[in-house]
Amino acid sequence: MRVLVTGAFGFIGTAVGRRLALAGHDVVAVTSRPLSTAPAPRFPCQVVRADLRDEGSVRAALADARPDAVCHLAGLGKVRESFEHPEEYHAVNAGGTKALLGALKATATEGGSSSPPQ
Numbered sequence: 001m002r003v004l005v006t007g008a009f010g011f012i013g014t015a016v017g018r019r020l021a022l023a024g025h026d027v028v029a030v031t032s033r034p035l036s037t038a039p040a041p042r043f044p045c046q047v048v049r050a051d052l053r054d055e056g057s058v059r060a061a062l063a064d065a066r067p068d069a070v071c072h073l074a075g076l077g078k079v080r081e082s083f084e085h086p087e088e089y090h091a092v093n094a095g096g097t098k099a100l101l102g103a104l105k106a107t108a109t110e111g112g113s114s115s116p117p118q
Helices: 011-022 056-064 079-084 086-109
Strands: 002-006 024-032 046-049 067-071
Touching: 002 011, 011 024, 011 079, 046 056, 056 086, 067 086, 079 086
Parallel strands: 002 024, 002 067, 024 046
Antiparallel strands: none
16 A cells, blocks of 8 residues: 655654555655755655645645555644744644645545545
8 A cells, every 4th residue: 555644754754654664555755845855764665745734735746646545644743832833833733734635635536546545
């Protein structure tokens, strides 16, 4: 199974990506950083760039990756910082999830795969 993992370079995303790869799945790691500055993956995977705040960017990543499933683990998680920058946290955490769901729905509607990602 081909699994797209958002947040694949974070603490939890790295653990999940590694387990998926060890289980024989084809992992596609999403990063918002330019590919030239993205960290080296700690597990075998394809790396694609997408800004979760931009549904078009996410749609392009989905079109490139063509996943069978998606594991959404991306988000900002520093509590104190979230009080200092609530708009940014909302844009990434809530807006990013909304953009990902919209891109998944659009991809499924357009016939991007035989079945929508899980």
